[in-house]
Amino acid sequence: MTEEMTTEVAVGLAARGWAVMPLSGKGPVRSCRACRQDQHHGAVCRCPQQWCHGFYGSSANPSVVEAQWPHDADGVGIATGKSNLVVVDVDGPTGHEWVTRLAHRQVLTPTLMMRSASGGGYHLYYEGTLRSRQLRVTPTHPLSGSRDDAPIDIKSVGSYVRWTGIVAVDRPIASVSTALADELDSRQRRLDSAGRRPVPTFQLRPNESGRCVHAPGYLDRGVQMAVETIARINPSGGGVHAQVYGALRGIIRRHAETCGRDCVTRQQLDALSEAAGRLGERPVDFQRAWDNALTESGLPSRFATRTSR
CATH class of the missing domain: 3.30.2250 (Prim-pol fold)
Structure with missing residues (x-):
C-alpha cells in the first residue's frame, strides 16, 4: 500500500477505537536508534517518537495517526490487546x-x-x-x-x-x-x-566431581551468548516468554547431557534473569521457564515452581 492508502486505513481503524501501528514488511517500523541502543522495555518507554516499540507505541487517536503516520510504512498493524x-x-x-x-x-x-x-x-x-x-x-x-x-x-x-x-x-x-x-x-x-518424560536414572546423578566437566570458560561463554540472544529479542513481536525459554533450554540441555547437573551459578542466572527482565519477563515466569527446561532435560527443579508454560 502507498503512504496515502496506509494513512487512510490507519485513521479509519483508529476511528473504530482500535490502536494502530505502522508496519514495514511483516514487522513494526523500527524504533528510533536511541531506543534500540538502550534496549529498554517498550512498556516503560518515554520516547517522544510516536511509533517506538511496536504495539507499545500504537495509537487509537485518529488525529495523532493522521499527523504522524510515517512515510515508509507499507502496512497497518492493530495492537490487539490495546484494542480489546x-x-x-x-x-x-x-x-x-x-x-x-x-x-x-x-x-x-x-x-x-x-x-x-x-x-x-x-x-x-x-x-x-x-x-x-x-x-x-x-x-x-x-x-x-x-x-x-x-x-x-x-x-x-x-x-x-x-x-x-x-x-x-x-x-x-x-x-x-x-x-x-x-x-x-x-x-x-x-x-x-x-x-514430562520419565527421568532416566543416570541423568539424576551428577558427574563424579560434582562440577561442570567442560573446559574453563565454556559455561561463561554459553551464558553470555544466551544473554545476547535474549537481548536481541524484539518484544514488539510477541512470544517473548517462548523465546526466553528457548535460550534457557539450550544452556541446560548441553550440561544435562554431559555434566548431568544444573551447572549455572547464581550470578550467571541473575545475568540471564536481568536480560529477560528488560523485555518484561517477570521473575516468577523466568524461574518457571528455568524449572521447565530442567524438567524437560530430566534434572531436578531449582525453584520448585509449578510446571506450566
Missing part, C-alpha cells in the same frame, strides 16, 4: 479443521472473518482479551502432529495483527467466549503432561 481484540490467525487446511471442530462445539462463534495477506488463511476477530499464544508445537514434542498441534496463533494481549482489508465473511464482531479460554488451558495441560 482477540484475533484467531488460521493457516491452511489443518488450521481450518481445528476451527471447524471448535465451531461445531460453539467454542468459536460466527464473527468477522478477514482473509490473510497470503490468501492461504484467515483471521477471526473477537472482542475481549486472552493470553496470546502459538498452537504449533515443536517437531520433537510427543503431541506433534496431533489435534493439539495446529497452525493457529491467538493474538491478543501483547501482540498485533496485520490488517489485510480483505473481508471473507462480513459479520458483526462477536465477543470471545469463555469456552475458548477453557479449551486453550485444557490443551496446555495436555501438552505439559505429555512433555
